[in-house]
Amino acid sequence: MTHIQMTLPDGSIKELPAGSTPLEVAESIGPRLAHDAVAAVVDGVTIDLNVPLERDATISILTPRDERGHEVLLHSTAHLMAHAVKTLFPQAKLAIGPALEERFYYDIELEEPVTPELLEKIEAEMKRLSDADYRVERRVLSQPEAAQLFKGRGEDYKVEIISEISAGDTISAYSQGDFIDLCRGPHVTSTGRIKYFKLLSTSSAYWRGDERNNVLQRIYGTAWGSRKELNTYLHRQEEAKKRDHRKLGRDLDLFSFHAIAPAHPFFHPKGTIIYNELVEFMRSLYFKYGYDEVITPQIFGVELWKKSGHWEHYREHMYIIADDEDPERWKGVKPMNCPGHTLIYSAKHRSYRELPLRLADFGRLHRFEKSGVLSGLTRVRSFSQDDAHIFCTPEQIGAEIQSLFAMVQEVYAVFGFEDVEVKLSTRPEKSMGDPESWDKAEVILSDTLTQSGINFQVEAGEGAFYGPKIDYFIRDALNRRWQLTTIQLDFSLPERFGLTYIDDHSQEQRPVMIHRALLGSLERFIGVYLEHTAGDFPLWLAPVQAIVLPVSEKRLEYAGQVKKALRSRRIRAEVDQRDEKIGAKIRQSELGKIPVMLIVGEKEEQSNTVSVRRRHQGDLGAVALTELIESLSEEIDNRTRSNTQ
């Protein structure tokens, strides 16, 4: 009998008879692993546990704790759900059912509306199918076989998918009991392996995401390797709801919306403080990094938008002011600052000595977003960005990008963003400018990223039509990904607006533009940061930084003096003047997420001190008022992060 050698991830080698399966490899390692295993990676390819191994290879056993293993479990659970739906509604037609991060969905054509009650019923059926512990079996089919099989089962969507698979590719199907689904796999070996799952929500989706196609019902669910992990996930989702920025914004009195102006936020006094502090922070960096701030118009004649290309490419997102008398005099409200900045650039002749010219603008932008995409502060129609455009020579691009990375790092350090993803998007099919300068620019961007030690993914063909770009993404409380920072090279706009500078040989040259925003939209940033911190802002951003809590009304006057002393040093202090006991005032301040509480009673008044209570730290004892002011000022000036982040 021949033997094969399987190399494990730790470098050790297991020798087994040829034809052994990955499951047997797992068993030879340990019963726990064999029990948890969902699939295996053999020589880099993910395969089922019951595939016979015929030759030497490297192998690693996947469990739901690995990302790839979890994906297999999720995918198998999607099949289990489809199986349950088909059992309950044999006429249902299956579309696609992939795994997401931590979740899966299946799109199904189903007459029945999927109510919460039906969701429970499907879940119960899934439990039953899991308990029945059907073997999951893989079959390889030829294209005609596959087409015939699924046509016979009325699975029109599957038939369509099969017709598009190229002839040479392997077509496989997985069956469990009387259920069969077209699938590449791999899958768990039996339905009994899927135990800890929950259906989460329903929505609708179009076949292939195209609104001209049939509407399908989409059912979302999740699955995990243990009860504990499932519960942890569900608990995390519950917690995430509590830090939804829309709820926090209302509870903390930061902003609101009104039906009369959908998706145009109203910033209340407290929200406005946060907004302005962010702007001041960016201004301090602009000073350091050599930016000049400008103020530009809100409304421009459409000529400008025709010239910039927005009329052609972006008109459906623009607010247009029509003039019935004269169509030539239509106006467009700006959705972006860039065209306005080119007008400042070309207001005079520019020398190479002036470059790079960095123009920053907090101007308000309006974009008509489709009603269905709006969401709280993260997707609005009126917003402003920490926007700037850098006009520079082609040779200066590298240095500018480098300086931007340093700036981004400085910004993210202040806010404590660690889970950041960076993407480099390259030339799309439809692009402006010559391919050579694109290639050059892409090389500059990727080299600079590498030199700066930044991990990034390349998104081929995802660049803007006018140039390649680098985007930074962070995640909100619900693990949704949001783009904050964007750095975009632009060869097109300088061309369209005929921008020039005179080089050191008295020759006219074309500058390059870099569009960049670090926080992105301030509105979105506030939304994301609220969720990131659960509303626990660092002292420098907190709308009320300190609240004075008099123990009784007899101390109101002293409380007023303390407030005045703090405010004279620009510390945002208030007094809780309500006729309440100290416990109630503390509770109120804690719920309002005020970072510093200053309790003043008879003792404090006599010694000119305050008793400090910091959120998340509790009672810190009495401190001299002057001393407190110094330490708070320092914390604010340094923009220290709060200790809970």
Added chain:
RNA sequence: GCCUACAUAGCUCAGACGGUAGAGCACUUCCUUGGUAAGGAAGAGGUCACCGGUUCAAAUCCGGUUGUAGGCUCCA
């Protein structure tokens, strides 16, 4: 924009069968003058999102509109 669901007091939510609205918190006033997460009492507050229809009678049934939520597509 499309699909599905939802819309009752500032907030969170009750209001089978159609008979014309209720709680807790918040708010106001009074009592209480208190030491590190809720002291007590009283009061005020709603054209039940909007428009129309059915009905003797609509928060409740039907249609439309608007907004919101979760998706699809798009994006800062």
